[in-house]
Amino acid sequence: MTVGLEARVATLSTEKRRLLARRLDILRRPPDGPQPLPRGPGVATFRTSWAQERLWFLEQVAPGNAAYNVMGAFDLVGPLDLAVLQRSLDTLVARHESLRTTFASVDGVPLQVVSPTGSVRLRLRRAEAAAALRRDLDAPFDVTRGPLLRVTGYRLDAERHLIGVAMHHLISDAWSVSILARELSALYRAALDGGPTPLPAAALQYVDYAEWQRSKPHTDDHSATEYWRLQLRGTPYPVIPAGARLGGSGAAEVADLDAALVVGVRACMRRSGTTLFATTLAAWLVVLAERSGLDDVTVLSPVANRERPEVAGIIGFFVNLVALRVRVDDDPTFEALLDRVRGVVREALRHQSVPFERVLSALGVDRTLTRPPLTPFAFAVEHASVGVVDFPGVVTTVVPLEVTTSRTDLMLVVIERRDGISLRLEYDSRLYEPG
Numbered sequence: 001m002t003v004g005l006e007a008r009v010a011t012l013s014t015e016k017r018r019l020l021a022r023r024l025d026i027l028r029r030p031p032d033g034p035q036p037l038p039r040g041p042g043v044a045t046f047r048t049s050w051a052q053e054r055l056w057f058l059e060q061v062a063p064g065n066a067a068y069n070v071m072g073a074f075d076l077v078g079p080l081d082l083a084v085l086q087r088s089l090d091t092l093v094a095r096h097e098s099l100r101t102t103f104a105s106v107d108g109v110p111l112q113v114v115s116p117t118g119s120v121r122l123r124l125r126r127a128e129a130a131a132a133l134r135r136d137l138d139a140p141f142d143v144t145r146g147p148l149l150r151v152t153g154y155r156l157d158a159e160r161h162l163i164g165v166a167m168h169h170l171i172s173d174a175w176s177v178s179i180l181a182r183e184l185s186a187l188y189r190a191a192l193d194g195g196p197t198p199l200p201a202a203a204l205q206y207v208d209y210a211e212w213q214r215s216k217p218h219t220d221d222h223s224a225t226e227y228w229r230l231q232l233r234g235t236p237y238p239v240i241p242a243g244a245r246l247g248g249s250g251a252a253e254v255a256d257l258d259a260a261l262v263v264g265v266r267a268c269m270r271r272s273g274t275t276l277f278a279t280t281l282a283a284w285l286v287v288l289a290e291r292s293g294l295d296d297v298t299v300l301s302p303v304a305n306r307e308r309p310e311v312a313g314i315i316g317f318f319v320n321l322v323a324l325r326v327r328v329d330d331d332p333t334f335e336a337l338l339d340r341v342r343g344v345v346r347e348a349l350r351h352q353s354v355p356f357e358r359v360l361s362a363l364g365v366d367r368t369l370t371r372p373p374l375t376p377f378a379f380a381v382e383h384a385s386v387g388v389v390d391f392p393g394v395v396t397t398v399v400p401l402e403v404t405t406s407r408t409d410l411m412l413v414v415i416e417r418r419d420g421i422s423l424r425l426e427y428d429s430r431l432y433e434p435g
Contacts, residue, residue, distance in 0.1 A: 049316075077160050099118070102147075134404075236298075238375075411427070
């Protein structure tokens with residue numbers, strides 16, 4: 001029997017032997033140990049993840065909404081080789097299936113459609129750069145036809161270019177932008193030197209994650225889902241002017257914290273043993289409670305949702321939303337509030353793997369398109385150095401982009417830099433004025 005099995009294995013292709021070895025490796029692991037994500041079947045059509053399904057639904061209601069364009073722009077000064085950059089982009093697209101993915105609907109159910117090949121043509125423009133850059137970044141995507149990655153270059157002179165990158169959120173998130181920048185930089189450097197690709201072959205793709213997530217037994221998340229149901233039931237919703245809103249016109253106010261205040265914030269963090277996230281969230285909750293009149297405040301916050309090491313290097317839409325609910329009805333001191341916030345954040349991160357749509361379903365929240373679900377308030381912390389391309393001999397500067405869209409009513413973004421802290425308050429300009 002053993003000889004017969006070995007003979008049969010020897011007749012398999014290299015790819016099938018590799019997959020068989022992966023399956024055997026899974027079986028060898030202890031049953032209570034962490035299981036690696038399995039590789040999905042080699043077909044072109046796959047189920048979407050829960051997050052993709054949520055965003056796909058919004059896309060059907062308001063197609064081409066630029067609020068779901070993930071974008072960035074760079075000012076490059078130096079000898080940029082556009083032909084090498086194009087080859088590097090082609091390699092990147094071949095490496096990541098997400099960049100070759102479009103979406104179809106069968107009986108109202110969204111599916112990912114992965115093309116076996118694809119490319120993203122680097123378009124070079126000579127128009128007025130600033131105006132053309134913004135138009136190209138905000139241009140809508142056709143999620144059924146693709147491509148859902150767009151890269152445009154603007155030649156300002158012989159050694160200065162602007163590069164604009166836009167992806168639809170269905171195939172990307174902030175973490176993915178960092179992966180794209182890092183890998184594009186490595187591929188460009190290797191191609192410029194005439195060497196082979198420095199990146200190992202991708203073991204898994206986003207469709208594998210989506211298939212794994214869909215195939216997980218619901219019982220796996222039962223305790224985590226129950227946590228959210230108990231934590232968020234009866235969440236009060238602030239009185240906000242109503243109207244037909246589904247992400248659209250937006251604006252932002254930006255401010256740098258002065259040096260003395262930054263020193264004070266960091267001293268507070270050391271004393272209380274809290275992170276920048278928890279410390280600034282506590283301050284934001286104080287403002288929201290005072291302005292809204294609520295003593296029970298909930299904000300939504302995006303989390304990377306990449307706890308599993310297998311997915312750390314995959315471009316795709318992994319980000320999830322967690323709801324952070326903090327009660328201030330007992331008028332706590334700021335130190336007590338910090339401790340409370342720290343506990344809420346810790347528990348939220350422990351249960352972050354439950355898709356936000358499943359949380360809403362467990363709460364019986366009716367998805368309405370006239371207001372954001374659960375709460376109109378959001379909060380995030382960003383790091384300014386994330387997602388910057390690095391090409392040899394080229395000085396790169398991130399081009400700040402004006403906020404023109406909004407995904408919720410009011411969101412505070414804290415940006416941590418080496419030399420300080422900035423705040424960006426994004427808001428729905430149909431509801432609020434700058435004052």
